[in-house]
Amino acid sequence: MPGDRGGTPQEDGADASAQRHDGLLAVRAGEGDEEAFEELMRRHAPALLRLATRLLGSRTEAEDAVQESFVSAWRKLPEFRRDARFSTWIHRIVTNRCLNVLRSRRPSVDLEGVPEPQAPEHEASPSRVAESHAAVADLSRAMAGLSPEQRVCWVLRELNGLAYETIAESVGISPEAVRGRVFRARRYLTEAMAAWR
Amino acid sequence: MTEQLASGELTEAVGRAVLATAGVAFLRPGLAQLVRASRTMARVRPGGAASGGPSYASGVRVTRDAGNWHAEVHVVLRRGHRAVDVTRAVRAAVTEAVRRAAGTADDPRVTVTVTGLV
Amino acid sequence: MAVNEGTGPGEGYGAVGGGDAALDRAEREPLPCGRELWSVWERHETGEPDPHSDGCPHCTEALTSLRRLEDVVSTARDAEPAEAEPDASALVGRVMDVVRLELRPGRTLPLGEDDEDAWIVEAAAARVVRAAAETLPGVRAGSCRIEGVPGQGPGAASGQAVPRGPVVIRLAVEVALTWGLQEVADRVRRRVLEAAESELGMRVVAVDVTIADIIDEREERP
Structure with a gap:
């Protein structure tokens, strides 16, 4: 088959063609083509898993969230509009699913009880690993104090590097509201981390 | 109007006959399996655990109305076999199975639906 | 600096889709020098030069704390790529x-x-149709709908079933630039008819092939 199978969906160069191939696969999946859906998942699952892991701070919960998002996407695909971007659509589903998980988790949040992220397996000097591990641990502890809405906007902005407009589209609020949330999150994090150092 | 569901034995006999037909991969999963699968899905880790083995009852429904038997069969076929040839073989096998199990010489009505190809 | 009231757990937002108001003046947090924390950070983010803040201790402090956070975030991000492509x-x-x-x-x-x-669900039949079209190089199949011909055949056996009789196949394809459009449509039609007969045993009166797009990224020719 001709096309763009080699490129990852994230690559800007292959973006237009990847998007078009996504569109074709989404139409087929909407008509009940299971293999097309499987390929869509293979193309998007790694990035979505990374996103959900960042949003939830837990790989296990992220797997569940992404898995449930795909099942609901399969059920909703027959109504998927051809002109919409599959990638935007599935990102929105996963983001909202994670937001709901964060919300349901809220009342029991215990800052000390937040699991630390696994030590990154990185080929770097031991001191650098220790230093970065400590920073990551501090940050993830501080992030637990953000509201679910702030956390989602902040992660999409700072860890995923998305534009405010893109986040707005993904979360379903105005870009101004996203800016407000990211600002509040930054202010909270700077203060929380200053207090611990 | 007075449609009766056939006994488990008859339904099983039909299911076995269908599964023994060349080109049939499996019977369509029944609703009970679907519900169970979607309920446990989130926690089922090992791949394939939810799909389970063939269940005779799942894709077969046999009823009797005013003395006439009607078998409805839902099957997933293997690719590489011509679908209509397999449905004809399924029909023959089911007809034979109903006759033998119900002890009748009459031809039952047999509806075969292909729900997938693997 | 102001305390972080209203920024954390106590903050009451509505649903994701609900509008939450933009920041009011207090939240933009005026600094003692008259600037707002909000705009100082905003300028830093957009990279707009700001001569005032370079010489202002309040603005400098505000920027230092933001930079410290940015450093930690980038360290955290650097620590992550050990698993750049999580196995899904x-x-x-x-x-x-x-x-x-x-x-x-x-x-x-x-x-x-x-x-x-005897019957077959549309998705299963469509799969055979698409695969048949894609046996041609430089052809990708998209939407495939298969319908009965109105007014033909005896009545439907059940609710969702198309009346018995031959069907019409409507298939959309994307084709490589190198194909002649008429030629490729004819060849797709032929392959689909062959497959409907040899793999399914489904009677087809017509195959409508729509060229939905031209793929121009690679030279591909039979």
Whole structure:
């Protein structure tokens, strides 16, 4: 088959063609083509898993969230509009699913009880690993104090590097509201981390 | 109007006959399996655990109305076999199975639906 | 600096879709020098030069704390790429287990002759049709709808079923630039008719082929 199978969906160069191939696969999946859906998942699952892991701070919960998002996407695909971007659509589903998980988790949040992220397996000097591990641990502890809405906007902005407009589209609020949330999150994090150092 | 569901034995006999037909991969999963699968899905880790083995009852429904038997069969076929040839073989096998199990010489009505190809 | 009231757990937002108001003046947080924390950070983010803040101790402090956060964030990000592409194959497999078990409501099409009681769901037949089209190099199949011909054949056996009789196939394809459009449409039609006969045994009166797009990224020629 001709096309763009080699490129990852994230690559800007292959973006237009990847998007078009996504569109074709989404139409087929909407008509009940299971293999097309499987390929869509293979193309998007790694990035979505990374996103959900960042949003939830837990790989296990992220797997569940992404898995449930795909099942609901399969059920909703027959109504998927051809002109919409599959990638935007599935990102929105996963983001909202994670937001709901964060919300349901809220009342029991215990800052000390937040699991630390696994030590990154990185080929770097031991001191650098220790230093970065400590920073990551501090940050993830501080992030637990953000509201679910702030956390989602902040992660999409700072860890995923998305534009405010893109986040707005993904979360379903105005870009101004996203800016407000990211600002509040930054202010909270700077203060929380200053207090611990 | 007075449609009766056939006994488990008859339904099983039909299911076995269908599964023994060349080109049939499996019977369509029944609703009970679907519900169970979607309920446990989130926690089922090992791949394939939810799909389970063939269940005779799942894709077969046999009823009797005013003395006439009607078998409805839902099957997933293997690719590489011509679908209509397999449905004809399924029909023959089911007809034979109903006759033998119900002890009748009459031809039952047999509806075969292909729900997938693997 | 102001305390962080209203920024953390106590903050009451509505649903994701609900509008939350933009920041009011207090939240933009005026600094003792008259600037707002909000705009100082905003300028830093957009990279706009700001001569005032370079010499202002309040603005400098505000920027230092933001930079410290940025450093930690970039360290955290650097620490992450050990798993740049998380392995999602197990997850995909689990979802497919569910997908394969689910029944999609859809049309049921007649298989074989008019007096037979054999049927095939549209998605399964469409799969054979698409695969047949894609045996041609530089052809990708998209939407495939298969319908009965109105007014033909004896009545439908059940609710979702198309009346018995031959069907019409409507297939959209994307083709490589190198194909002549008429030629490729004819060849797709022929392959589809062959497959409908040899793999399914489904009677087809017409195959409508629509060229939905031209793929121009690679030279590909039979």
